[in-house]
Amino acid sequence: MIINHPLLGPRDSAEFTYLGDASLIERPDWQAEDAADQFHDYLYLRDNPAGEHRELWFHEQGDRSWLVVTRNTLTHEITKVELARDVARSLGRSR
Amino acid sequence: MAEFSLYATPALGGYSTTHDGIALEELDGLGLISIATPLDSDAALAAALKKGFGAEIPAVGKVASSSDSKIRFLGMAPGQLFAAFEHDGPNAEGAIADKLAGAGYTTDQSDVWVGLRIAGPEVRTVLERICPLDLAPNAFAQDKVARTAMEHMAAIVFREGEDGFVLLTARSSAKSFLHALEVSIANAL
Numbered sequence: 196m197i198i199n200h201p202l203l204g205p206r207d208s209a210e211f212t213y214l215g216d217a218s219l220i221e222r223p224d225w226q227a228e229d230a231a232d233q234f235h236d237y238l239y240l241r242d243n244p245a246g247e248h249r250e251l252w253f254h255e256q257g258d259r260s261w262l263v264v265t266r267n268t269l270t271h272e273i274t275k276v277e278l279a280r281d282v283a284r285s286l287g288r289s290r
Numbered sequence: 291m292a293e294f295s296l297y298a299t300p301a302l303g304g305y306s307t308t309h310d311g312i313a314l315e316e317l318d319g320l321g322l323i324s325i326a327t328p329l330d331s332d333a334a335l336a337a338a339l340k341k342g343f344g345a346e347i348p349a350v351g352k353v354a355s356s357s358d359s360k361i362r363f364l365g366m367a368p369g370q371l372f373a374a375f376e377h378d379g380p381n382a383e384g385a386i387a388d389k390l391a392g393a394g395y396t397t398d399q400s401d402v403w404v405g406l407r408i409a410g411p412e413v414r415t416v417l418e419r420i421c422p423l424d425l426a427p428n429a430f431a432q433d434k435v436a437r438t439a440m441e442h443m444a445a446i447v448f449r450e451g452e453d454g455f456v457l458l459t460a461r462s463s464a465k466s467f468l469h470a471l472e473v474s475i476a477n478a479l
Contacts, residue, residue: 202350202351202368203350203351203436204351206422206423206438207422209422209439210422210438210439256437256438256439256444257436257437257438258350258351258366258367258368258370258437259367260367260368280368
């Protein structure tokens with residue numbers, strides 16, 4: 196499997212390690228009233244789609260960037276690769 | 291009291307050989323300094339690099355040279371450069387840090403890396419067995435640098451000349467890395 200890194204170009208997936216669902220970027224506010232419920236959902240509830248899935252990959256044997264990869268779990272086709280930093284910033288985070 | 295004198299020894303004992311037209315040698319006296327960009331200070335670092343070394347900040351995956359061609363600046367990751375140059379003795383960091391004057395955070399990495407130069411007409415045939423990168427001249431241009439893994443050992447790869455590459459890898463596994471290259475030369479040629 197080849198992951199087309201936004202900065203470095205196509206790289207073998209052996210250079211990467213996999214973390215999981217890209218929703219892990221959206222960590223709840225620990226000071227919210229219902230923080231315990233939000234963290235329960237954040238930690239334990241995951242969609243498990245047969246098809247398109249957004250997931251976090253770490254370029255460990257490369258530039259050590261985190262990526263958000265959109266991959267079809269049925270075909271392994273990768274349709275989109277973004278820097279996780281850019282995704283987080285687009286959600287209003289500072290870094 | 292006994293007298294001692296201490297002197298530095300290269301990790302691979304100054305290894306240098308030619309097998310089947312492939313010259314493989316350890317780079318002796320390699321200075322390697324990482325430069326991290328302070329938060330939101332890209333412009334200040336670019337100015338310091340230009341003033342001190344006559345070099346542009348390389349994009350990630352590119353190599354830039356100082357105006358006297360003695361220092362290579364390797365673009366490793368967003369906000370991280372490596373400076374690679376010939377340097378004898380300790381304190382390689384001063385050669386970079388003094389001229390940056392605080393515009394970048396420098397760390398001396400010289401003593402934890404080992405550099406190998408591999409060159410010869412069939413060098414790509416040897417490396418393609420162990421290196422997951424496409425090293426063909428049109429895919430890996432003269433000014434490219436990449437970090438990858440060969441036989442599970444991390445390595446930084448950049449070019450030197452038409453049919454030559456410099457490979458930087460961890461000093462702690464330098465002998466295993468050298469063995470991987472020797473085996474690949476024997477297998478491929």
